[in-house]
Amino acid sequence: MSTMIKMVRSLAAVAALAIATPAVAAGANVEIHPQQWSFSGPFGFYDRGQLQRGFKVYQEVCQACHGLKQVAFRNLAENGGPSFSEDAAKQIASEYTVVDGPDDDGEMFDRPAILADRFPSPFPNVNAARAANGGAYPPDFSLLAKARAAQRGFPWFVFDIFTQYQESGPDYIYSLLTGYEEDPEGIEVPVGQYYNHSFLAGQFISMAPPLSDELVEYTDGSPMTVDQYAKDVSAFMMWAAEPHLEDRKKIGFRVMVFLIVFAGLLYFTKKQLWRNVDH
Template identity: 45%
Template structure:
């Protein structure tokens, strides 16, 4: 019994030690000054448009955006009258045209399953019908949904950017498993996703911006940061207005207090 407990403890402590080593070997994300960071940060429209193009042409083949609607691209979602978001500078007609490029599952007039063109009120179509299909197409790996990836990962936008630009040759003392790729910014150093951004000019930017790997990575991360919270700018603006209002009211109440109590003898 003592030997069994010793073996279990050895195995457990060995696993913890291995995980600790793997975690300690993980590089810290690169430092990037994101324009959307902070209470006054904003998403540049041109970067959002370029980032969406990178997502559409490079990432969308494997990764979905399950929590984002096509209508959000034009700043409106399911409830067109009440939902307001920072948008990509697109008109609703342009958003409709983008949505119409995809098909979604629905029911016909008889209640039978049917495919139809997506509408602005629909969520982004997933590249795979289910997780099993995605694993079958990716050697057993399941590409994660990117809707909240910036919020879900420690390091946020800087981590995702570092991961996209951090692929390199593995050290000589590291054996990379089959179907795996070395990236020191990923916990454990190895992941199943090959480098998605490999060459300059991989995507052609209509605005003439040089599509370097670094620029494409920054643009798509900006888009994904926006996709994780399309209401961020509106909320920040509301917060600034509230703080300004509270400061004014604090001054008003202070002056009122001084006026009311100035003749009161203590």
């Protein structure tokens, strides 16, 4: 029994270390800084204020280069998201122009966006996006929090199953946004690129540092710092990639409760049916 207790304690210690250890891509000298997110764990939920601030950062800083083509304006007013009022979502939509048509003459035309529309891309096509960004293509933000993540090697990913660590995407985005630094001594950074110690593709990135202190004005008293901006927009991107996260976790919890109760009923039913049978 004492040996079993020691094994359990050892596994718990390793699990705690797995949570605290930064996620690092195999073979890459990158620095990933895990954060405390409201949406982590089995009972996680989105912080509505944080999502609204993150959307503000996206609007004022990111949307000039990065699209959000999988998100519709109506999503901004749905439960489980930023929870803007319907009127506020309509106002946000009206600030964008989308291409519609054809009209009666067979021509395409521009019109103000409505709730049913998705966020328009800042560029008409990939080539135009590359031409405007020195050959680099700014990825769409819709699914980036799921598509970009530093992979945790063995044995950490094993414990992720039990700790339900699924925040490697926002952790990576936050680390990238806060990972810019002056060119290290002895390292020659190519012209037109910047050094970022958290960039998975080799520390040299074409995107200039997008954030600076007091760049976006917050009205809720939150700090107007690079660190806060990075956290808020990372959380917003997580919501864009998984807008039904809260419902998924609620359903998962109910299913686990049902399975536990069902297993208990099966056990006591078996005991009742076979109580007079010798084994």
